Amino acid sequence: ETGVTQSPTHLIKTRGQQVTLRCSSQSGHNTVSWYQQALGQGPQFIFQYYREEENGRGNFPPRFSGLQFPNYSSELNVNALELDDSALYLCASSLVRAEDTQYFGPGTRLTVL
Amino acid sequence: DAKTTQPNSMESNEEEPVHLPCNHSTISGTDYIHWYRQLPSQGPEYVIHGLTSNVNNRMASLAIAEDRKSSTLILHRATLRDAAVYYCILSFIQGAQKLVFGQGTRLTINP
Numbered sequence: 001e002t003g004v005t006q007s008p009t010h011l012i013k014t015r016g017q018q019v020t021l022r023c024s025s026q027s028g029h030n031t032v033s034w035y036q037q038a039l040g041q042g043p044q045f046i047f048q049y050y051r052e053e054e055n056g057r058g059n060f061p062p063r064f065s066g067l068q069f070p071n072y073s074s075e076l077n078v079n080a081l082e083l084d085d086s087a088l089y090l091c092a093s094s095l096v097r098a099e100d101t102q103y104f105g106p107g108t109r110l111t112v113l
Numbered sequence: 114d115a116k117t118t119q120p121n122s123m124e125s126n127e128e129e130p131v132h133l134p135c136n137h138s139t140i141s142g143t144d145y146i147h148w149y150r151q152l153p154s155q156g157p158e159y160v161i162h163g164l165t166s167n168v169n170n171r172m173a174s175l176a177i178a179e180d181r182k183s184s185t186l187i188l189h190r191a192t193l194r195d196a197a198v199y200y201c202i203l204s205f206i207q208g209a210q211k212l213v214f215g216q217g218t219r220l221t222i223n224p
Contacts (some may be wrong), residue, residue: 004156033209042200042214043157056209090156096210099145099164104156 004093004105012111013081021076021108025093032074033102034066037088049074050096078110086112117201122219125191133186133218135201140181145204147212148175148186150197157200157214160186196222 005024013019025032031050035043045058049068063079072093078085088109092102118136125131137146145164149157161168161175163184168175174187188195198217205211 031210033212035214042217043212045209045211045213048209048211050209056207056211058211092156092212094210097206099162099204100210101147101159101162102210102212103159104149106154107156 004091004103006089006091006105006108008108009106010109010111012113014113015081015083017081017112018077018079019081019110021078021089021091021110023074023076023091023093023105025072025074025091026103029093029095029103030072031094031096031100032068032072033092033094034074034076035090035092036060036085037090037107039087043090046076055096081112083112086110116213117203117215119199119201119215119218121216122221124221124223126223127193128190131188131191131195131220131222133188133199133201133220134183135185136183137201137203138182140203141205143205146175146177146181146184147202147204148173149200149202149212149214150195151200151217152197160199162204191220191222193222193224196220 033048034046037043047057068074088107090107092104094102147162148160151157176185200217
């Protein structure tokens with residue numbers, strides 16, 4: 001069974017640029033959630049995709065967008081990067097019920113200069 | 114969103130039991146209590162979850178108060194590898210399955 005993988009591991013961008021982060025979900029899971037974790041803070045929910053549709057969103061602006069593909073892998077896109085977007089971006093795969101475990105990837109460390 | 118309250122930090126000794134408390138006074142009847150932990154430079158790792166009854170697995174035990182307003186994660190014999198930030202989270206469905214993380218408890222294990 002393959003776990004959740006994310007790419008790239010690290011990324012450096014400048015303010016105003018756009019970035020795409022990728023996530024491969026665990027086998028058998030149809031749901032992917034994305035989280036932003038600033039230094040010293042707990043992860044914050046960005047949004048969740050279930051069977052290729054966004055089915056929930058946290059308090060993040062529209063410049064944070066995503067996609068889920070038929071194989072349930074996912075992308076997170078961030079436009080017009082700001083310095084405060086510097087963070088660890090985590091994806092987690094799961095099934096979709098409240099009792100289901102979310103399995104997290106190692107994250108992508110994004111630095112915006 | 115439902116919130117949890119945990120101590121910022123705790124310290125224990127190797128091979129001793131550790132009890133990590135969590136308050137969730139605003140929990141609703143369908144919220145599950147999940148615990149995750151995060152080691153440095155890694156994504157969060159699932160530890161255990163429950164709804165109403167106490168739960169045990171190979172990693173830990175979860176004791177849930179009868180009124181469900183608090184819970185305690187129990188590590189029966191701490192090792193150095195248990196040093197991590199532990200998050201107590203209420204999991205609920207609001208469109209999506211949302212995990213609302215707080216600040217967590219930073220657990221230090223002394224050799």
